[in-house]
Amino acid sequence: MSRNNNLVVLTEGAIIVAASTALAFIPHNLGASSISIVYGLIPMSIYALRRGLKPGLIAGLVWGLLDLILRGFSSGGFLNPLQGFVEYPIAFGAIGLVGLGSMQVKKRIEDGKNPIGLIMLYSGIGFVAKYFFHFIAGGIYWGMYAPKTMNPWIYSLVINGGSFIANMIMMFVLMLILSPVLKKFIIVKD
Secondary structure, eight states: OOHHHHHHHHHHHHHHHHHHHHHTTSOOBOTTSSOBOOTTHHHHHHHHHHHOHHHHHHHHHHHHHHHIIIIIHHHTOOOSHHHHHIIIIIHHHGGGGGGGGHHHHHHHHHTTOOOHHHHHHHHHHHHHHHHHHHHHHHHHTSGGGSOTTSOHHHHHHHHHHHHHHHHHHHHHHHHHHHGGGHHHHHSOOO
8 A cells, every 4th residue: 555545544534533423422322221323333334344444443443532532431431441441442443344344345336236235244243343342341330220120231232232233224224325326435446
């Protein structure tokens, strides 16, 4: 990769991180539960598909650090350093795993085929990884907030599994809406 191309990838990553961070300030909880829609997953997933695994992981990690600083410390989402590390940089960085499908999705688009199935598969991998880390932290650190009659691990599974499902539905709907322009978002022009 040339130095100029590295700068373009870095600049795109910074813009995506800023957009994902800004989207986090839009109210996103479903009803009274802790199940939440994370709007920043969409631009972050598209970036990982566009630029690949390593840039996706790095952008996710930076997004997690920013979210920790801007929202985690101020909202009570930071209980201790290990929990903060797992739920912010690690969980958010895991979204970059969507980039595992970068080459396959690009090839599908270039062949004139519909990439939505592959996009959903690789988005599922990244989203499962993110919510797995939240599930672990939920069972260990947030279990005290579970209803008295509910096992903390079941509670964490319901909340994080519900968030995973809600975000996958959002991703699917938006990919259907964006399908006519996905090529412009994912394929890099020289």
